[in-house]
Amino acid sequence: MLCIHRRLRQVVWNDQIMILAIDIGGTSTKLGLVEEGSVVARSRMDTLGDADEQAFLDRLVERALALAVKEKVKIRSVGIGAPNGNQLTGTIENAPNLPWTKDVPLARMISERMNVPAFLGNDANAAALGEWRYGAGKRHKDLLVVTLGTGVGSGFIVNGELVLGSAGNAGELGHMILEPEGRACTCGRKGCLEAYVSIRGMKRSYEEAIATTGKTCLDLDIPAIVEAARNGEPEALVVFDRTARWLAIGLANAVCATGPSRIVLFGGLSRNRDLLMPRLTRQFDDHLLNIYKGRVDIVTSELPDDDAALLGAAALTTV
Numbered sequence: 674m675l676c677i678h679r680r681l682r683q684v685v686w687n688d689q690i691m692i693l694a695i696d697i698g699g700t701s702t703k704l705g706l707v708e709e710g711s712v713v714a715r716s717r718m719d720t721l722g723d724a725d726e727q728a729f730l731d732r733l734v735e736r737a738l739a740l741a742v743k744e745k746v747k748i749r750s751v752g753i754g755a756p757n758g759n760q761l762t763g764t765i766e767n768a769p770n771l772p773w774t775k776d777v778p779l780a781r782m783i784s785e786r787m788n789v790p791a792f793l794g795n796d797a798n799a800a801a802l803g804e805w806r807y808g809a810g811k812r813h814k815d816l817l818v819v820t821l822g823t824g825v826g827s828g829f830i831v832n833g834e835l836v837l838g839s840a841g842n843a844g845e846l847g848h849m850i851l852e853p854e855g856r857a858c859t860c861g862r863k864g865c866l867e868a869y870v871s872i873r874g875m876k877r878s879y880e881e882a883i884a885t886t887g888k889t890c891l892d893l894d895i896p897a898i899v900e901a902a903r904n905g906e907p908e909a910l911v912v913f914d915r916t917a918r919w920l921a922i923g924l925a926n927a928v929c930a931t932g933p934s935r936i937v938l939f940g941g942l943s944r945n946r947d948l949l950m951p952r953l954t955r956q957f958d959d960h961l962l963n964i965y966k967g968r969v970d971i972v973t974s975e976l977p978d979d980d981a982a983l984l985g986a987a988a989l990t991t992v
């Protein structure tokens with residue numbers, strides 16, 4: 674009897690139980706094993722190249738099981754962050770950058786294949802949950818997390834819960850209209866925050882600033898604009914001034930809706946703290962309604978870049 678007990682304890686020690694986190698991006702899909710807010714093992718694969726979603730699932734599960742076997746880990750549950758992921762239905766809905774044309778019920782497909790619970794949400798909501806559970810949003814039960822990158826995403830935590838809305842699609846701050854007759858947005862409307870504050874929007878702002886000077890500019894990527902700003906180029910500094918102003922107005926408006934005590938910025942633009950934050954906080958204070966002044970701060974993400982999306986996906990399993 675004693676021997677059996679020893680063997681059982683040995684099995685438990687060798688097979689730790691962890692969350693499998695999956696972050697599906699437009700070009701690559703990352704996998705991670707997560708324990709107590711840390712990514713302890715990672716893998717990745719191409720998102721594209723499969724004939725259909727079933728073939729993608731086959732590859733994904735194979736990769737996940739290989740990782741679990743290698744690390745001697747049992748998978749307790751699966752969290753998946755994906756563009757256009759609907760947390761209410763566990764479905765990726767008509768995602769613009771993914772190779773499937775129809776809605777894909779990926780949470781159910783993975784759960785059935787791996788025989789564990791699986792949860793899916795959109796990447797911005799996953800980021801919000803990751804910041805709230807493990808990052809700069811800890812201890813804030815009213816929080817706004819904004820992801821700044823190719824697009825502008827957001828997730829609202831209100832009274833300790835992620836806001837999903839009636840159809841699982843709440844929190845589209847990037848498509849709040851700032852300029853009704855403004856720039857065309859990818860959503861088909863005009864003047865959305867995303868059309869100004871995204872990578873595409875910043876490039877457009879730089880083109881506009883350069884056009885007034887008669888200069889020509891061939892290299893328009895964001896690192897070049899950042900470097901130019903650090904070197905004091907007036908047109909590049911104007912881009913940061915304007916981007917900060919639009920973002921400040923968007924955030925001040927969002928505060929009116931849910932009254933968060935903290936706003937966490939996440940993603941590419943937020944990594945240029947020195948250029949963005951002084952301009953942003955000044956503009957934010959100027960535009961914030963009086964009753965919120967001194968009650969909300971803006972910070973940048975504290976999560977390691979490589980792990981933030983995986984921790985967010987893992988957090989989807991604990992909602």
Ligand SMILES: [Zn+2]
Nearest residue numbers: 848858860865
């Ligand atoms: Zn839009």
